[in-house]
Amino acid sequence: MTIPPLVALEIGTSKVTAVVGEVKPDGSLLITGMGREDSKGVRKGEIVDFDTALACVKSVLIRAEENAQVEIGSVLLAVSGGHLQSLVNQGSKMISGKNAEITEADEAEVMDLARAMNLPPDREVIHSIGQHFIIDGDRIVHRAVGMDGSKLALDMLIVHGARSRLHTPVRLVRTIPLELEDQVFGGLCSALAVLTPEQKESGALVIDLGGGTTDYVLYASSKIAAMGSLAVGGDHVTNDIATAFNIQTRQAERVKRESGAAVVDLANKMKTITVPADMSFEARTFTQGALHTVVNARLDELFQFIARRLHGENLHQLKAGVILTGGGAKLKGVKDLAEKVFRLPCAVGRIQGVSGAITQVSDPEYATVVGLVKFGHKMARQVEPGALAQWWERTVRWMRTTRAVEGHGDE
């Protein structure tokens, strides 16, 4: 039996990446190839020039096909963007009879109720992930079947986004034409890529610092407690540098990569940086201290926005601390800054549980796309054969999604 390869596609603001993964006979995941190009036509995680982005994606997929020696027929797609929001919705029902036993059907009905959200018509749900069941308002359990109770409730984390924004990349993939297997929140993929089951259990905040957006996912007791996205990313840092020192954007990008830091390097504060004259721009000289101050202001603010959004989530209880991924995680001092703002230990994420000859996949920049392959792998493993009624299929799909992102289970 040949299993078709899993292909993960990320149309990011700074790069477009496709990663091909294969499931080995022992069930583990092997990365067999990838394609990557600098992104065009994308701003803040959203496609602003369809045709240019389409050409770019096509070319990346061809590279990935050549690299992995496979033919790509379908892809998993990572999505991000400031329009994505999450909320917790509760569904509940009374269990018939006094202190009756809770059945599979009760669980399934409560899942359906918790998922039924009245969102404005221009919003679309991309994930609904179960958090826990609550019996009689106070007992919190992961599975309720077989227990006694008179009222069963379920907290469901619902991630939703603007339909028009979600549809543009879908349309792009179908125009190629390719099948789309699933659309998955990029931040969730990054968390899946870097977190161990132990970290999910003890609680961790994963922050993916992308080019156009910053995604965050909060795990507590192996469950996702909150997630979201801000349309602020590395491009903002670059733009701030270009504005502060009156230099071109590409020069600012280079200065950021070569000399940038998220905290001021006091020892080398007065060291100067020189940007040569270019086009109509004069040569510029400024101190490293000034550069670091500009970068620090932006990232300090970004982390504070996230901390404020997660206010009330008991951040101090996250034993595994903050894990940074994305291109921005490679910036000097960013770990120290995150520790200062969140008052938690902080580390740069290392991709877990995949192997492959391609060394690049261990780079935090690829956490999203590698995590997406992992997501597809976990979902695929749980497919049960046989036709299912539509209602049941939705329930099964929901349970699969929930389990795919949970901490327990084999890695």
Added chain:
Amino acid sequence: MNEKTEKAGPQVAVVGVGHGGMAAVMRLITDWPEAPRVFAVGTDREMLERSLIPPADRVLIGEAKALGLSTGGNVEVGREAAEADRDRLQGVFAGVKMAFLVGGLGGGLATGALPVLARMARAFGVMTVCVVTLPFDFEGENRRVRAEEGLTELQEAADVVIAVPNQKLFAKFGTEMRIADAFGRADKVLSRALYSIWRMISRPGLISLDYADLHALLAGSGGVGAFGYGDGNGAGKAAEAVRDLMANPLLDGGRVLHECESVLVNIAGGPDLTLVEIETVMTPIREALRQDAHLAMGAIVDEAWRDHLTVTVLAAETWRKDASGQMQLLLNARQRAAEESETEPEMDAVPVRKARGGRDQSGQGDLSLEDGARARGRFKDVEPTIVDGQNVDIPTFMRRNMAI
């Protein structure tokens, strides 16, 4: 148009185009059960299926290009969708004398397809009134430019265009409002505008107004009108309604009345409506108007308005670009220079040139518009990122007033 339209027969059709249009017409049928027949036109199959519009009145267009999904803000996809499925759209106008076309300008489908629909309707001899919203500032420069271009095209295509600038609603609803709520409120205002205009011209009242009045009012204005309303309850309902009207940001605190050349006023009240109340409403309006302004007035009596009074005003005012965006205040010369440098070496890159081309056309002779676009630097093509009420595309060190 008398008895038949009064019963909301097939002579009047309301067509919601795209997400915004559909949201507004759904609001129309939920809030106003006696509203005329409503159609929904879209490229997004699921959205149509989920709408409350009866299946026979849903028109899915542009499957070939949009693949049953949203246009994603692409005006060309919207336009082609309507052009490609003219046959399906014709059904909407069968047996119709007057059509209201509703949509949110700036979106892909409404901006691209509304002019096509308006031209079709006119070709069938159907009188067309377009009721459209113009985007909120936070929806970004690109959307605003698209809306402006769409409005210009629509003015030529439709008999009458009534534009409701969403941004002005903020002033009425307060800036603390959440974005999702803001859109909901905008839908409500749009559906209300639709209903009151429809009712104004289709139901005989105490003092009747008809389509001819509406057309005469707006014909000389380039076909663009402003809309405003005010509500009052209880004993002092007339005075309250007119105060509410004058304070309505859609009329710029009465400025629209001062400047417009002609105005149409409709008063809706219950059987308890008195002539004194009509006078209470009309006197301040008359005083606010220019001496040479043309005024047409109508009043209707409806049981539903007992103890309640609503004043609706349509004013002929050429729509002006609102160039007073806050972004410009924060414009910094250094930032402008940095931005210029970015676009020049990239002139060969398609996305930049395309975006510039579009903006240059509409921004001709309007320097402030161009500057406003530059203020957001490389983020001009997308919605500004608003966090806690501030535009965070502007460098943090500038907003924190740090000396670098």
